[in-house]
Structures are given as structure tokens and as C-alpha cells.
Amino acid sequence: MKIEYTLLKKEKNTEARRGKIKTNYGTFDTPMFMPVGTQASVKTLSPEELKECHSGIILANTYHLWLRPGEDVINHAGGLHQFMNWDGPILTDSGGFQVFSLAKPKDISEEGVHFKNIYNGDSLILTPEKSIEVQNKLDSDIAMSFDECVGFPHTRKYVEDSVERTIRWARRGKEAFHNDRQSLFGIVQGAEYEDLRKHCVEELVKMDFDGYSIGGTAVGEPKDLQYKQVEYSCKYLPKDKVRYLMGVGDPIDIVENTIRGVDIFDCVAPTRLARHGHFYTMQGKKNIKNSQYKEDFTPIEEACDCYCCKHYTKAYIHHLIKCEETFGQRLLSIHNIRFLTRLTEDLRKAIENDTILEYREQFIKNYYEK
Amino acid sequence: MKIEYTLLKKEKNTEARRGKIKTNYGTFDTPMFMPVGTQASVKTLSPEELKECHSGIILANTYHLWLRPGEDVINHAGGLHQFMNWDGPILTDSGGFQVFSLAKPKDISEEGVHFKNIYNGDSLILTPEKSIEVQNKLDSDIAMSFDECVGFPHTRKYVEDSVERTIRWARRGKEAFHNDRQSLFGIVQGAEYEDLRKHCVEELVKMDFDGYSIGGTAVGEPKDLQYKQVEYSCKYLPKDKVRYLMGVGDPIDIVENTIRGVDIFDCVAPTRLARHGHFYTMQGKKNIKNSQYKEDFTPIEEACDCYCCKHYTKAYIHHLIKCEETFGQRLLSIHNIRFLTRLTEDLRKAIENDTILEYREQFIKNYYEK
Secondary structure (H helix, E strand, C coil): CCCCCEEECCCCCCCCCCEEECCEEEEECEEEECCECCCCCCCCCCCCHHHHHCCCCEEEEEEHHHCCCHHHHHCCCCHHHHHHHHCCEEEECCCCHHHHHHCCCCECCCCCEEEECCCCCCEECCCCHHHHHHHHHHCEEEECCCCCCCCCCCHHHHHHHHHHHHHHHHHHHHHCCCCCCCCCEEECCCCCCHHHHHHHHHHHHHHHCCCEEEECCCCCCCCCHHHHHHHHHHHHCCCCCCCEEECCCHHHHHHHHHCCCEEEECCCHHHHHHHCCCEEEEEEEEEECCHHHCCCCCCCCCCCCCHHHHHHHHHHHHHHHHHHHHHHHHHHHHHHHHHHHHHHHHHHHHHHHHCCHHHHHHHHHHHHHH | CCCCEEEEEECCCCCCEEEEECCCCCEEEEEEEEECCCCCCCCCCCHHHHHHCCCEEEEECCHHHHHHHCHHHHHHHHHHHHCCCCCCCCEECCHHHHHHCCCCCEECCCCCEECCCCCCCEEECCCCCHHHHHHHHCCCCCCCCCCCCCCCCCHHHHHHHHHHHHHHHHHHHHHHCCCCCCCEEECCCCCCCCHHHHHHHHHHHCCCCCEECCCCCCCCCHHHHHHHHHHHHHHCCCCCCCECCCCCCCCHHHHHHHHCCEEECCCCHHHHHHCCCCEEEEEEEEEEHHHCCCCCCCCCCCCCHHHHEEEEEEEEHHHHHHCCCCHHHHHHHHHHHHHHHHHHHHHHHHHHCCHHHHHHHHHHHHHHHC
């Protein structure tokens, strides 16, 4: 079956929404933060640990899995869930962001994006049809249309042309799509131009996707511009379909964009930051390598219910990260993911209580002013 | 309390022994394989995973913990068990092996071993008293005397002098020892010379240690020489005290030295090999990177009960290791440790049944001839 999105409640004072999404692999609440399992593994973590972090859904990268091990290997395994032993929902991206950001030199044509395989130098082309074929074979729960992710800064003329191409590519992908168990999202582009975002939404909605993603964020734009892009997209998106903001996971951005009507977020930050010793707290982001933690025998966050905070001290994790022990990275990854899923739990409660603006005020005060 | 070793049964045809060791942190069976947690972490693994591997005891390295984070930090944490969240038994080595193998340049005097701190270049000296002081503070269950680990090859004259020094150092360490909850082992040196091993054992036994270690192995000597060194040590060691063979963990060496009367083994191999994609099977050691595993959707070992073999396929682990995902290293580390603890379980059964020579024959046939 396709996913089923249910809008449970809209917050009184903002565009924030509380909802739930039913998939073939279980139901999860929104707003939700989605950890990233780039290569069919959320770095350092087991599926059981992800469950304990209350990760309702995870993301896997089509680009990486297409190149290694190849979509056929995963298809022969019985799909991505079986391959990686994850029995919860999975969303795959289209590979678009990666061919634009990782694979160079590149050349964009109407057909698709030409680039070199970083592992063996082969010339490759990723097209809307190929992206869908790969995702159909990966058998994720939610697939993305292949879009052009425009960088920042850019010209209006470029964005105009690019939005039209993204719409044509979305149509081609939808026609090529063949997997009854999988849902397909359209991706809203248009940068910071409200009319282009509106136009893109309208054309995508005509095609009737199972949900909509907001793209062109997390490409180096200022935060206020990001929030505008989200506003200009959500304003025109249908209320009864889920909205996924791609690549955004900074705590304040989760708060601000939930307020603007986003349901799902993803970001590599919690695991990437963990590998460098950074950890989130409600009093801001900190680094465990700081010498002040050498003999600090308290948990990362007293109020946190994660495995890391229940059993380990800052002093121990300080030692592990200083010694480059991967168990330290693992503990901080668990904490950072759980921090973001706790944040979405808080936001869901604030939506229930119509207090999300107060929550934002308090959050900013704690996170930035201490 | 000190550890209590109970000899439960001697195998009829060999020197192999079945026993159990009671500690302040639980009782475990012997023969036992002990995973190595060099820097207060068995690389990539959690304490819960080690428990699931049926690791009855783990080893931590005094040299590494002395340099980072320092014994005082761990002491202030409440000891090594609290620091690393491991509530099972812990054995610490003396630091001797590391100052001889890792720290260069070095200079051996009667006082101890002079060397440079690899992290900051400071001149340091490790003495029998300092080694014991550090271990007393780490508060492991079993501490080791500081000995001179003689390399291979060597001259008889050098070994003669070295054994005398090891005996004098053992006496100094025993006098400096102050921790009622901790047991202290003497270390038998003497290389491949039976008379020197005998002399060393006799002098150590006069000092009445809580158990005895066999040293001077795993330094590059041929296997037949290693087995002789073990024979020449066990032959003279008291039956009612536990015997620990330091640094040895190759599967065949565990079998051969159990037959010669050893109770405890340790080795970094299962975790180090895992990080390079190697895994043990009863049909020999293999490498998951081999392309034959790309679409092999069977577990590492069908008969294995570990977390890795219960839930993951060779194809998935092949992919993870090729992509340098640490979750792959983690899965193979679990399997490799469990392989060695299963091997000791098999050996315990064979001792009960007086069939250890048949077990060895079958093991060699399977492990080397396929």
C-alpha cells in the first residue's frame, strides 16, 4: 500500500501540524526527525539503537546505494529493509542532491545529469527514469522525484529554467514509477521566489503525488531565506499531504520550520557532529573534547532518556573521543539523534497545547543565550 | 575479596582443566577467552554486546590508561568498572608489554623502564611500584606484576638475567600492592628454557601470588616454541591457581594451550581482524571483502548464535566493510569474539567428556584442510 497521512491537529497560532503517517512498516508521528543512513547504515548505529532513539523513519541515499553495492544486489536481498535489517519505514532521496554536490565534473542536459563515478571514473548519467528505477528496486517506503537542486547564490533566470526542468523531470519520473508498495513525492523548487514556488507546487499537485518535499534548502542559504522558502512552499501545498523539508536538521531550523508547516526533517548533522565530539543540549551545542569535561562524572544531559545519558559520563566520553574510540562516536550519535527526536516530541506536545510560539521563545532563550 | 579459582575437572588424557573463577563482579568458567579493551573500550562494542558474546572477563591496558586519561581520573570515577560501565570482571596488564613494544627509545635499568610518552614526548619511567600503583587505582579485579617481556630471538644469557630481574620486580610489586579487592598475578618468564621457566615459577610461588601468567609468548616466536614455553610453565605451576597465557588468541593456539593446561587467554586479534574485514569460521579465517560474498545472503556462520549471524548477511557486511562503515566492523567484532568464546565452550565440553584430543583433531581438520 501507499503511505497514509492523517492530519491530527493544526496549531492555533501558526502553520504547525501534528499528524501521523501509516506505512507498510509501521506508523510514526509527525513532526518527525529522520536520521540518515547514507550507505544503508546510520553511521556507527544498529537498528535496535535507532529504535531506542525513537526514530520513526530513516533515510537512505539512492546515489550511494546505486554506486555501491548497486540496486540489483539490494533488490536480490529482498529490498532495503531486508538488506539492512531495518523493519521500520525508509525514505530514499532521488540522488539529485548528491550528483549536484558530490559528483564533479557534471553536465546538466534535458535527459539528466552526466557525471563521473567517484569510485572507478566511469561516465554515468542519472536521469529521472533511472532514479525512479533504482528507488523502485531499493523498495523504500517513500521515493523522491529527481529534481535539480539549485545552489546558492543563483540568478532568477536560472531558477526559472530550473523549476521548469524539475517539473518536466517530476512528470517523467512519475510515468516511469512502478512499485505498488512505494509512495512517490514531488519536490518543490523555486528558491526564494514565491511565484516560482507557487507555480512549482501547482504543477506538481496536478500530477497528484503521495506527498511533497521542499528542496533547494540546506545549500548554504541564510536562515531567514530558508524559512521564507518554506513559507512560500507550505502556503500552496495541500493540507492533506505530508511535507518533507530535505536536508534540514539544525535544532532551531526544526523549530522554525515546524511552525511554518513542515512534517518531516532529515540531516546528517547528529551523526557527523558526534564523530567530531559535538553534542546537542537544550543549552546549546557543545564539544566533549573540551578539557572541562575530563573529570565531569555527570551525563551529557541529565534530563535525557537515551542509552548514552543513562549509562555514561562526560568524563568517559571525553576520554573515548580523545582516543578516537568509535564507541564514543556511537554514544554521541545516539544522544544527538535522540535529542532531535525529543525536540520533535516537544513540538508535538506544543502543537497539542497550542503553545508552540512560547516553546520557540523558551527554546531560543535556553539554546542561544546561555 | 580476592578471586577464588576452583578446579572442577582435569581432562583424562591431557593437562586441560575445567574450572571457574569467582570475583567481586561475578563468576566465570575456564578455559575462557578475554576480549581486549585497550583504552577502556573493546573497540566498537558496548558492554551489553560483550555480555551477549559471553565474555566472562575483559582486559584493559594499564600503559594506555596511565597515559590517557590517567589513573587518577579513573580512580575518581570510582574505578574502571564505573568509568566504563562494565559490571563484569576486569584484568589489567602491567604495562610491561607496551613499554617494550610501543614506546621507543627505551632504556631498561634495575629501577624500571625509561621511555618517551608517545603523546607529548615527556620522559617517563615505568617501575614495578608505579605499575602496581596505577593498577591499584584502576581497581581492576586482577592485576599483573611488572615483568620484562623478552622478544624473539634472544640469547640464553639475556634471558637468564632478565628472569632474575622479573623475579626481583615481582617481589617489589607485591610489596607495593595495596588493594584488598584486587588479586595479583606473578608472571612466568624464561623463554624456551625449561630450567629457567621452572626456576621462575618456583621463585614466584614462594611469594604466593593469587594466580600466574605465562609471559614471553606472542612476540613472534614459532608456534611449536610457544607450546613448549607453555608446557615448561604449566608443568611446575600449582594446580590450585589459575593460569593466564598473555596475548595469545589464535584459535588453534587456544586449543593447543588449553590442552597444555592454560585457563585464560586474551588477544586483540578478533577486534583488529574485524576492522580489516576478516572473520573466523570453523572452516578457517576468511575475508568478507572477497567478491564472492557480494550477493551471498547467508550469515557469516550458520551455526553461530551471535547477533551478527542471527540478523545480517555476508552481502550486507561485505557492503559495509567495502564502504568503511564502522557498523560492519562492529558486526564482525561481535562474531569474532563470540567465535572464540564458543571455542572455549566447546573445549570445556570436551574436557568434561575427556575428548579434547579428538576435538583437536577434528578442529584442525575443519579449520585448515578446507
